[in-house]
Amino acid sequence: MSMKLLDKLHLALFGYQAHRKRLLARAPDGPLKAFLSVPFPDKNTPISEVPVLALDFETTGLDSKKDQLLSAGSVEINRGEICLKSRYHQIVKTRGLLDEDNVVIHQITDSAKEQGAELALVVEAILSALAGKVMLVHFARIEITFLRQACLELYGMAPIFPVIDTLMVAKRRLDKRGLPFDASGLRLGNLRQSHQLPAHFAHNALNDALATAELLLAEVACANHGEQLPLKHYLL
Amino acid sequence: MNAELTEIRDFIKASPPFDKLPDDAADRLTENIHIGYLRKDSSLPPKNITEPRLYLVRKGALSYLDEQHELLGKFGEGDICTVFCLPDDKIKIAVRTDEDTLLYSINWQLVFDLLQPFPEVLAYFNTSAAERLQRQVSKIHEQAVVNGTLMNTSISDFYRAPAVTITAGASIRDAAIKMNEVNLSSLLVTEKGEMAGIVTDKDIRQRCVAQALSVEQPVSDIMTRQLISIEADNNAFDALVLMTTRQIHHLPVTREGKLAGMITVTDLIRQEGQNAVHITGAIHKAESIKALVEISKLVPKLQQHMVKTGTTAAHVGKSISAITAAFTVRLIEMAEKISGPAPVPYVWVAAGSQARREQCCHSDQDNALIISDQAKPEHDYWFHDLATFVCDGLAACGYAYCPGNVMASNPKWRQSQKVWGQYFEAWVNKPDPKALMHCSIFFDLAPIHGEMSLLTDLRQTMLAQTQGNTLFLAHLTKNALNLRPPLGFFRDFVLEKNGDNKNTLDLKHKGIAPIVDLARIYALAEGVSAVNTVERLRQVAGSASLTLASAKNLIDAVEFMGMLRIEHQVKQLQQGKLADNFLPPKQISRLEREHLKDAFKVVKSLQDVRQSVYG
Incomplete structure (x- = not known):
């Protein structure tokens, strides 16, 4: 789901805070409006003071228009710390039978899916958690497009989100080093390993969100010899 | 969740x-x-x-x-x-x-x-490290009791009879005197002929002395009112359950409702040592070296059995040492049969771990001969033959020759009482490194066979020289402090003071030896003649050298490490390996590492105290 040209132009000219206000004026009452009414963190805030929501989706595929959201997991980072108390994990009630290949990857079976929540409730919960925070994802395209698509379907319009993508943070760090590197090294598990983070149980939305949050802490700790950089340095 | x-x-x-x-x-x-x-x-x-x-x-x-x-x-x-x-x-x-x-x-x-x-x-x-350790050790003791054969043993087989009683109106002093006379740590208190309670030496310490209560007060003031008892036909396990649930250590035993005797937790623990008695019995009956060698093969098995049934390290040490003594005595008897009776009185003494009664199977032999001053030079042939026969015999029974040649077969350690007196005097007055090394061996001596007074007299003279001899004690302390316990563990390694990592923990030298050394120093400083480490610590407890609490902590530490050591050795023996003292941290649980760290802390803090006194 790409943004409209006018929106893109506005974002480039006035920044995401102004763009948020512009969207807020158009937003229908409800979860989306509530989300947009909270200001985004300032781009010049030192990264460790920025409230962050690490987010991960498990989906049936890569196409937000055709594929479905299976589950969502998130956890907050506040003042440089991950708080497990803030964790969120929800399986989404989807339509139709699940593709067997995906069941293997995500370990969500049809019977578990039956216990899932309505998409509207899940999106509402995510928007509410995300208000005033920066979204943190590893390889952000899926989460951004699926969340925007869901908002479009539910509320008739898609919001914007300030996003940190740990894949891009790591890529920029490695690019700067000027040495060639293997793209597979940018996978979540491999990056974690390069920071001596423990192996994690992948393909569960909450575990992946948590793994991404830990990776960001490691990237921040190692950037510029521990010197605090502002949020804008990390934004997508 | x-x-x-x-x-x-x-x-x-x-x-x-x-x-x-x-x-x-x-x-x-x-x-x-x-x-x-x-x-x-x-x-x-x-x-x-x-x-x-x-x-x-x-x-x-x-x-x-x-x-x-x-x-x-x-x-x-x-x-x-x-x-x-x-x-x-x-x-x-x-x-x-x-x-x-x-x-x-x-x-x-x-x-x-x-x-x-x-x-x-x-x-x-x-809780502090010391308290955690104490808890762990008492747990091991309980385990030791539970794991034993207590289910199959009737109380009537081993309770102490008759029960020693005192009337409720008697003074606390009378109670203490009576305990001393009968050598018991508790008395039953009766009121009008009926059992009213129990008084223990701990009550006298805690409720009388520590509270500055007059010893003339009636014993009923400090007794624990206890009317729980057990019938003698119950099994030992029932007694244990009763004692642990009520948290008591002494239990009156009745026969048909009438007071018959007393049983203590210690009695229950002791039950497990009975196997050692069978082996010593067999040794006494053995008629040849060959027969002794056969019996000696049972010793590692006995140690394994004792550890498996949960016997404490202190108890294993005492049993194994007792067996070594039995072998030695039997060999001496055989030698005397061959060479005829001794020309002059003598005493065969054990040194080191055997003397302290802390031996494990496969220990080296450490022994010496103290001969009466009446001996003439030509008598040494007889003693030479005796020493050679016994040391060779012990070697055949699995006790390796001492690598430092501390054996009666070495003429240097086969001397008259007078020469031994000179040895000690020289070591105490000129404590060079070699002298200090000899001190750590020969200050732990125990008589095995012969004229005991030869050693007792020598020890009295020696203790008179060491007690309060601050210069000598300072040298001994400095020497002992060369052995420091490790800091703890880091991942699967033993962490040393300088940050080095080692693959294995030398339990003997880094864990147990520092406590043995400390106990010896305390004993010498206080003129205590006991040789066993735990006994030394018990006897010096509450003296200027060592507080009651610290003594208890050290005893817990040495028991815990001793237990790990024998368990490790049993594992090796079962795998058909030679037993050693090197414990790989990988082999023990995280919890045991925690307790070991606590034990190290206890030892280190008391070494520090010692250093500040004599440093």
């Missing part, structure tokens, strides 16, 4: 003391975790954290440093850090990350509240 956090929950549950928590309590701890990441060389707590927190290393490593930047310990994955739980200005410990570290933390108040229903877990945080 979300099943998704089970990984973290399992990690928490693998870290003592949380291993004792049920899943749901561990879940509640888990959901309150904060996760932080610290670069190498950062200090704890992180700058933005001001509240007291408990920390847990998920990945990486921490170093503790004292004010002089000396390394106190290193902590890795699964280790908890309690330094910042209860902020205390007096404790100046700096904690630093040694590697990039992923750190879990939980608000301390929250942990404290969550752990309220689990006193045994909470106790970990409330």
